Amino acid sequence: MSTDSIAAIRPWRMIDRRKSRQIMVGRVPVGGDAPISVQTMTNTLTSDAGATIDQIRRCEDAGADIVRVSCPDVESTAALKQIVRATDVPIISDIHFHYKRALEAADAGAACLRINPGNIGSGERVAEVVRAAKANGCSIRIGVNAGSLEKDLLEKYGEPCPEALVESALDHIKLLQDHDFHEYKVAVKASDVFLAVAAYQGLADAVDCPLHLGITEAGGLIGGTVKSALGIGNLLWAGIGDTLRVSLSAEPEEEVRVGFEILKSLGLRTRGVRVVSCPSCARQGFDVIRTVQALEERLQHIKTPLSLSVLGCVVNGPGEARETDIGITGGGNGKHMVYLSGVTDHHVQSADMLDHIVKLVEAKAAEIEGGMTDAGKADIAGVNEAAE
Known part of the structure; x- marks a missing residue:
């Protein structure tokens, strides 16, 4: 939720x-x-x-x-x-x-x-x-x-x-x-x-x-x-x-x-992607600061209200990810966990992470805007399969 x-x-x-x-x-x-x-x-x-x-x-x-x-x-x-x-x-x-x-x-x-x-x-x-x-x-x-x-x-x-x-x-x-x-x-x-x-x-x-x-x-x-x-x-x-x-x-x-x-x-308007992200520390599994900067820039075109958590490690990551539409937490060996609707779903490699999150957000926005159609399900499934 x-x-x-x-x-x-x-x-x-x-x-x-x-x-x-x-x-x-x-x-x-x-x-x-x-x-x-x-x-x-x-x-x-x-x-x-x-x-x-x-x-x-x-x-x-x-x-x-x-x-x-x-x-x-x-x-x-x-x-x-x-x-x-x-x-x-x-x-x-x-x-x-x-x-x-x-x-x-x-x-x-x-x-x-x-x-x-x-x-x-x-x-x-x-x-x-x-x-x-x-x-x-x-x-x-x-x-x-x-x-x-x-x-x-x-x-x-x-x-x-x-x-x-x-x-x-x-x-x-x-x-x-x-x-x-x-x-x-x-x-x-x-x-x-x-x-x-x-x-x-x-x-x-x-x-x-x-x-x-x-x-x-x-x-x-x-x-x-x-x-x-x-x-x-x-x-x-x-x-x-x-x-x-x-x-x-x-x-x-x-x-x-x-x-x-x-x-x-303050919960008074909802527009675009609301990003929840950590300030980063030595535990981070990827460069949180640069990742968030890039995501904020690349997701400016999204007008549909949805939430995205970007957490560098598994200390607070899973808890925060459970509260957002899409979440990612840093893992070891350049392999990171992706959460969809608060549930662990699949992994993504560091090299593919940024493009992958953008595609997930765009697909989720399309789903929210148009309802969950068969085409929307196929889009999300295709994105996830590509990551694995």
Whole structure:
């Protein structure tokens, strides 16, 4: 039995999610009982439609549910219509200050506008944006950031603090509610994990709208992943959060992969291969580190949820392998044991191991996707016979 199945019957693994109302970002539901969606943001010039489309498609392949693009100028909103038509995921248009860009983005097909109503000027401008959003079926994402809090709040509180972020969010929300607009989600981000978590906790108690999670300016791939896992993971574990972005100084596809790993580790989403592997030691029967690196790279195309254990020896290997769909444990003389559905099945030699595991995972994914057909059984049997 896989750990995904076990989680369903072990109450201490269950997370009681905060009850939020649901909005739509294009075809993706956010909030309510919808799965927590994973977002990222392009770093190409939006005015370069071709480059932006290519990057969005790579993010789609990585599993992105929603992608945000910057629209700082007319050239960007002009390219947005082509971008929206050429991609499958809903597109959020990121707007700062220039309310006309929001109007243009809504008309161009953006599924959501990332805009802070209090930053675009007069009440009439807010009303224009709301009218455009309603007319085009756009939702709105309010994005409060500790690094750009309003001057009056900084004067009131002396420094960025959870109360200041929450008050800023509530002020922006009121501007939308005054125009009878309720299709919004909110983020209160900070680069400081403690500040961000406390702000989200305060906001979660104050509103019923969906919350977009993130630790902003988190850093590079390793450092940013750690900070994001701590902050976002803490909130998700407490049941807070309806959509997320892992903000890394890395390619957008990496943000998506890390986002899914956070969700997978908490049993909140299942996508692709979940790898259980040991840190390796002198007992290892094969090079665990290089094997896992190669498998993660070669199995990125697998979208079907399944689990794979890669353990270097027989100390913990059999126990871990019993909990995964496919497992391998290191043995002596370059001969290693393969487990299928937690049961010892056959051996494989070191020279053939990597290709063999990839074939087993691909066959298992096909089996799960299409049901256990005779052809699927033949594929798995053929792979196993070749290994022996």
